[in-house]
Amino acid sequence: MLNLIHVGLELDTEEGKIRILEDINLELGKGKMYAVTGPNGSGKSSVARVIMGIALPTSGNILFNDKDITDLGITERAKLGIGYAFQHPPRFKGMRVVDMLEIAMRTGEMADCQCLRNIGLCPDDYLERALDASLSGGEIKRIEIATLLAQNPKVRIFDEPEAGIDLWSFEQLIDVVGSTHREDNVTVVISHQEKILNMVDEIILVENGMISMKGDQETIWPQIKESAECECRNSCTREGEIYADCPR
Ligand SMILES: Nc1ncnc2c1ncn2[C@@H]1O[C@H](COP(=O)(O)OP(=O)(O)OP(=O)(O)O)[C@@H](O)[C@H]1O
Numbered sequence: 532m533l534n535l536i537h538v539g540l541e542l543d544t545e546e547g548k549i550r551i552l553e554d555i556n557l558e559l560g561k562g563k564m565y566a567v568t569g570p571n572g573s574g575k576s577s578v579a580r581v582i583m584g585i586a587l588p589t590s591g592n593i594l595f596n597d598k599d600i601t602d603l604g605i606t607e608r609a610k611l612g613i614g615y616a617f618q619h620p621p622r623f624k625g626m627r628v629v630d631m632l633e634i635a636m637r638t639g640e641m642a643d644c645q646c647l648r649n650i651g652l653c654p655d656d657y658l659e660r661a662l663d664a665s666l667s668g669g670e671i672k673r674i675e676i677a678t679l680l681a682q683n684p685k686v687r688i689f690d691e692p693e694a695g696i697d698l699w700s701f702e703q704l705i706d707v708v709g710s711t712h713r714e715d716n717v718t719v720v721i722s723h724q725e726k727i728l729n730m731v732d733e734i735i736l737v738e739n740g741m742i743s744m745k746g747d748q749e750t751i752w753p754q755i756k757e758s759a760e761c762e763c764r765n766s767c768t769r770e771g772e773i774y775a776d777c778p779r
Protein backbone atom coordinates (compact mmCIF):
# COMPACT_ATOMS: atom_id res chain seq x y z
CA MET A 532 0.00 0.00 0.00
CA LEU A 533 2.68 2.49 1.08
CA ASN A 534 6.34 2.21 0.10
CA LEU A 535 9.30 4.31 1.13
CA ILE A 536 12.26 3.69 -1.15
CA HIS A 537 15.71 4.97 -0.14
CA VAL A 538 14.11 8.00 1.51
CA GLY A 539 16.48 10.59 2.92
CA LEU A 540 15.80 13.91 4.58
CA GLU A 541 18.28 16.73 5.04
CA LEU A 542 17.48 20.10 6.56
CA ASP A 543 19.19 23.42 6.01
CA THR A 544 20.02 25.04 9.33
CA GLU A 545 22.18 27.99 10.39
CA GLU A 546 25.00 25.52 11.07
CA GLY A 547 24.62 24.05 7.58
CA LYS A 548 22.92 20.92 6.29
CA ILE A 549 21.93 18.29 8.81
CA ARG A 550 20.91 14.75 8.02
CA ILE A 551 17.64 13.74 9.67
CA LEU A 552 16.80 10.52 7.78
CA GLU A 553 18.99 8.26 5.66
CA ASP A 554 18.06 5.44 3.31
CA ILE A 555 14.66 4.64 4.84
CA ASN A 556 13.10 1.62 3.12
CA LEU A 557 9.64 0.53 4.23
CA GLU A 558 6.83 -1.51 2.81
CA LEU A 559 3.61 -0.96 4.74
CA GLY A 560 1.02 -3.53 3.71
CA LYS A 561 -2.77 -3.32 3.72
CA GLY A 562 -4.43 -4.66 6.85
CA LYS A 563 -1.28 -4.53 8.97
CA MET A 564 -0.46 -2.67 12.16
CA TYR A 565 3.03 -1.32 12.69
CA ALA A 566 4.82 0.23 15.63
CA VAL A 567 7.69 2.63 15.06
CA THR A 568 9.93 2.94 18.07
CA GLY A 569 13.42 4.19 18.94
CA PRO A 570 15.27 6.72 21.09
CA ASN A 571 14.24 10.36 21.38
CA GLY A 572 15.47 12.37 18.42
CA SER A 573 16.12 9.28 16.29
CA GLY A 574 13.76 10.37 13.49
CA LYS A 575 10.42 8.65 14.15
CA SER A 576 8.26 11.77 13.76
CA SER A 577 10.37 12.73 10.75
CA VAL A 578 9.39 9.45 9.08
CA ALA A 579 5.75 10.38 9.75
CA ARG A 580 6.34 13.90 8.43
CA VAL A 581 7.74 12.65 5.11
CA ILE A 582 4.87 10.16 4.73
CA MET A 583 2.35 12.96 5.39
CA GLY A 584 4.13 15.43 3.09
CA ILE A 585 4.88 17.91 5.88
CA ALA A 586 8.55 17.51 4.94
CA LEU A 587 9.52 16.54 1.40
CA PRO A 588 12.30 13.96 1.16
CA THR A 589 15.59 15.21 -0.23
CA SER A 590 16.24 11.79 -1.78
CA GLY A 591 14.26 8.66 -2.57
CA ASN A 592 10.63 8.06 -3.41
CA ILE A 593 7.30 7.44 -1.72
CA LEU A 594 4.68 5.29 -3.44
CA PHE A 595 1.04 4.98 -2.40
CA ASN A 596 -0.80 2.13 -4.12
CA ASP A 597 2.02 2.16 -6.71
CA LYS A 598 1.51 5.86 -7.49
CA ASP A 599 4.53 8.11 -6.90
CA ILE A 600 3.46 10.72 -4.34
CA THR A 601 6.96 11.98 -3.46
CA ASP A 602 6.25 15.55 -4.58
CA LEU A 603 2.66 15.84 -3.33
CA GLY A 604 1.83 18.20 -0.47
CA ILE A 605 -0.16 17.53 2.71
CA THR A 606 -3.61 18.33 1.30
CA GLU A 607 -3.19 16.10 -1.73
CA ARG A 608 -1.94 13.24 0.43
CA ALA A 609 -4.83 13.72 2.87
CA LYS A 610 -7.25 13.50 -0.07
CA LEU A 611 -5.63 10.24 -1.15
CA GLY A 612 -6.27 8.84 2.33
CA ILE A 613 -3.18 9.45 4.45
CA GLY A 614 -3.78 10.84 7.93
CA TYR A 615 -1.50 11.83 10.80
CA ALA A 616 -2.25 12.58 14.46
CA PHE A 617 0.57 14.90 15.54
CA GLN A 618 2.84 14.20 18.50
CA HIS A 619 2.34 17.84 19.50
CA PRO A 620 -1.02 18.84 18.02
CA PRO A 621 -1.28 22.42 16.80
CA ARG A 622 -3.95 24.68 18.27
CA PHE A 623 -6.15 26.65 15.93
CA LYS A 624 -7.42 30.03 17.06
CA GLY A 625 -11.03 30.66 16.14
CA MET A 626 -11.86 27.01 15.51
CA ARG A 627 -14.07 24.81 17.65
CA VAL A 628 -13.72 21.06 18.23
CA VAL A 629 -16.93 20.49 16.25
CA ASP A 630 -15.50 22.39 13.24
CA MET A 631 -12.36 20.28 13.25
CA LEU A 632 -14.32 17.02 13.47
CA GLU A 633 -16.71 18.06 10.70
CA ILE A 634 -13.77 18.78 8.39
CA ALA A 635 -12.27 15.40 9.28
CA MET A 636 -15.56 13.55 8.67
CA ARG A 637 -16.23 15.56 5.49
CA THR A 638 -19.79 16.16 6.66
CA GLY A 639 -21.64 19.02 8.31
CA GLU A 640 -23.53 16.71 10.63
CA MET A 641 -22.10 15.85 13.98
CA ALA A 642 -25.28 14.16 15.26
CA ASP A 643 -23.38 11.21 16.66
CA CYS A 644 -19.88 11.91 17.73
CA GLN A 645 -18.75 8.48 18.80
CA CYS A 646 -15.16 9.38 18.00
CA LEU A 647 -15.00 11.68 21.07
CA ARG A 648 -16.67 9.13 23.34
CA ASN A 649 -14.28 6.46 22.08
CA ILE A 650 -11.40 8.43 23.46
CA GLY A 651 -13.12 9.26 26.75
CA LEU A 652 -14.44 12.76 26.04
CA CYS A 653 -18.10 13.64 26.43
CA PRO A 654 -19.31 15.42 23.26
CA ASP A 655 -21.62 17.67 25.33
CA ASP A 656 -18.61 19.03 27.18
CA TYR A 657 -16.23 19.39 24.26
CA LEU A 658 -17.89 19.95 20.88
CA GLU A 659 -18.29 23.70 21.38
CA ARG A 660 -14.90 24.23 23.02
CA ALA A 661 -12.38 26.41 21.19
CA LEU A 662 -9.27 24.63 19.94
CA ASP A 663 -6.99 26.99 21.79
CA ALA A 664 -4.75 27.13 24.82
CA SER A 665 -7.74 26.68 27.16
CA LEU A 666 -7.62 22.94 26.43
CA SER A 667 -5.20 20.94 28.55
CA GLY A 668 -2.35 19.02 26.92
CA GLY A 669 -4.15 15.69 27.42
CA GLU A 670 -7.45 17.08 26.09
CA ILE A 671 -5.89 18.47 22.91
CA LYS A 672 -4.07 15.18 22.40
CA ARG A 673 -7.32 13.21 22.73
CA ILE A 674 -9.11 15.55 20.34
CA GLU A 675 -6.28 15.05 17.84
CA ILE A 676 -6.70 11.26 18.10
CA ALA A 677 -10.51 11.58 17.82
CA THR A 678 -10.03 13.67 14.67
CA LEU A 679 -7.93 10.96 13.02
CA LEU A 680 -10.50 8.34 14.06
CA ALA A 681 -13.26 10.52 12.56
CA GLN A 682 -11.28 10.99 9.35
CA ASN A 683 -10.69 7.22 9.14
CA PRO A 684 -8.09 7.42 6.38
CA LYS A 685 -6.53 4.43 4.62
CA VAL A 686 -3.18 5.10 6.29
CA ARG A 687 -3.46 6.18 9.93
CA ILE A 688 -0.35 7.39 11.71
CA PHE A 689 -0.62 8.02 15.45
CA ASP A 690 2.45 9.81 16.82
CA GLU A 691 2.93 8.83 20.47
CA PRO A 692 -0.82 8.72 21.15
CA GLU A 693 -0.14 7.75 24.76
CA ALA A 694 1.78 10.95 25.54
CA GLY A 695 -0.14 13.02 28.06
CA ILE A 696 -2.95 10.47 28.31
CA ASP A 697 -3.73 9.46 31.88
CA LEU A 698 -3.29 5.90 33.11
CA TRP A 699 -7.04 5.33 33.35
CA SER A 700 -7.58 6.16 29.68
CA PHE A 701 -4.54 4.33 28.33
CA GLU A 702 -6.30 0.95 28.06
CA GLN A 703 -9.23 2.63 26.32
CA LEU A 704 -6.82 4.25 23.87
CA ILE A 705 -5.21 0.90 23.02
CA ASP A 706 -8.66 -0.68 22.57
CA VAL A 707 -9.89 2.05 20.25
CA VAL A 708 -6.76 2.07 18.06
CA GLY A 709 -6.99 -1.74 17.78
CA SER A 710 -10.75 -1.99 17.28
CA THR A 711 -10.91 0.71 14.61
CA HIS A 712 -8.13 -0.90 12.56
CA ARG A 713 -9.58 -2.44 9.38
CA GLU A 714 -8.44 -4.97 6.84
CA ASP A 715 -8.15 -2.24 4.23
CA ASN A 716 -6.25 0.15 6.53
CA VAL A 717 -2.65 0.53 7.48
CA THR A 718 -2.16 1.63 11.08
CA VAL A 719 1.20 3.00 12.20
CA VAL A 720 1.70 3.84 15.87
CA ILE A 721 4.84 5.67 16.92
CA SER A 722 5.32 4.65 20.52
CA HIS A 723 7.61 3.71 23.37
CA GLN A 724 4.91 1.73 25.19
CA GLU A 725 5.35 -2.01 25.61
CA LYS A 726 1.59 -2.62 25.40
CA ILE A 727 1.41 -0.88 22.04
CA LEU A 728 4.53 -2.65 20.75
CA ASN A 729 2.86 -5.92 21.72
CA MET A 730 -0.36 -5.30 19.82
CA VAL A 731 1.10 -4.74 16.33
CA ASP A 732 2.11 -7.13 13.53
CA GLU A 733 5.51 -5.58 12.88
CA ILE A 734 7.96 -3.35 14.74
CA ILE A 735 10.27 -0.83 13.09
CA LEU A 736 13.21 0.43 15.15
CA VAL A 737 14.57 3.84 14.11
CA GLU A 738 17.98 4.87 15.40
CA ASN A 739 20.08 7.83 14.33
CA GLY A 740 17.89 8.58 11.32
CA MET A 741 18.02 5.02 9.99
CA ILE A 742 16.02 1.83 10.35
CA SER A 743 18.19 -0.45 12.44
CA MET A 744 15.70 -3.31 12.83
CA LYS A 745 12.33 -4.27 11.46
CA GLY A 746 10.27 -7.42 11.36
CA ASP A 747 7.61 -9.49 13.07
CA GLN A 748 6.68 -8.34 16.54
CA GLU A 749 7.63 -11.76 18.02
CA THR A 750 11.15 -11.54 16.61
CA ILE A 751 11.95 -7.88 17.11
CA TRP A 752 10.40 -7.16 20.52
CA PRO A 753 12.70 -9.50 22.54
CA GLN A 754 15.75 -7.96 20.86
CA ILE A 755 14.62 -4.40 21.57
CA LYS A 756 13.78 -5.27 25.16
CA GLU A 757 17.19 -6.83 25.70
CA SER A 758 19.12 -3.93 24.17
CA ALA A 759 17.08 -1.34 26.11
CA GLU A 760 18.09 -3.02 29.35
CA CYS A 761 21.77 -2.59 28.58
CA GLU A 762 23.22 0.37 30.48
CA CYS A 763 25.78 1.26 27.80
CA ARG A 764 22.98 2.23 25.44
CA ASN A 765 23.57 5.92 26.08
CA SER A 766 24.07 8.75 23.67
CA CYS A 767 26.34 10.62 26.09
CA THR A 768 29.97 9.82 25.24
CA ARG A 769 31.07 10.25 28.85
CA GLU A 770 28.61 7.60 29.97
CA GLY A 771 29.86 5.46 27.07
CA GLU A 772 33.28 5.54 28.72
CA ILE A 773 31.81 4.58 32.08
CA TYR A 774 30.13 1.55 30.54
CA ALA A 775 33.15 0.71 28.39
CA ASP A 776 33.40 -2.71 30.06
CA CYS A 777 29.90 -3.66 29.01
CA PRO A 778 30.22 -6.81 26.88
CA ARG A 779 27.59 -5.60 24.37
N1 LIG B 1 13.90 21.97 11.89
C1 LIG B 1 14.86 21.28 12.50
N2 LIG B 1 16.06 21.83 12.74
C2 LIG B 1 17.03 21.14 13.34
N3 LIG B 1 16.90 19.86 13.75
C3 LIG B 1 15.73 19.27 13.54
C4 LIG B 1 14.62 19.92 12.91
N4 LIG B 1 13.58 19.07 12.84
C5 LIG B 1 14.01 17.92 13.41
N5 LIG B 1 15.28 18.05 13.83
C6 LIG B 1 16.10 17.01 14.50
O1 LIG B 1 15.86 15.79 13.83
C7 LIG B 1 15.98 14.72 14.75
C8 LIG B 1 14.78 13.81 14.59
O2 LIG B 1 13.63 14.46 15.10
P1 LIG B 1 12.27 13.68 15.29
O3 LIG B 1 11.25 14.66 15.75
O4 LIG B 1 11.97 12.92 14.05
O5 LIG B 1 12.65 12.65 16.44
P2 LIG B 1 11.77 11.57 17.19
O6 LIG B 1 12.41 10.22 16.99
O7 LIG B 1 10.34 11.69 16.80
O8 LIG B 1 11.97 11.96 18.72
P3 LIG B 1 10.97 11.91 19.99
O9 LIG B 1 10.99 10.49 20.51
O10 LIG B 1 11.61 12.84 20.97
O11 LIG B 1 9.63 12.36 19.55
C9 LIG B 1 16.12 15.35 16.11
O12 LIG B 1 17.48 15.29 16.50
C10 LIG B 1 15.67 16.76 15.94
O13 LIG B 1 16.32 17.62 16.82
Ligand SMILES: [Mg+2]
Pocket residue numbers: 575576577618690
Ligand atom coordinates in the same frame (compact mmCIF):
# COMPACT_ATOMS: atom_id res chain seq x y z
MG1 LIG C 1 8.63 12.29 17.76
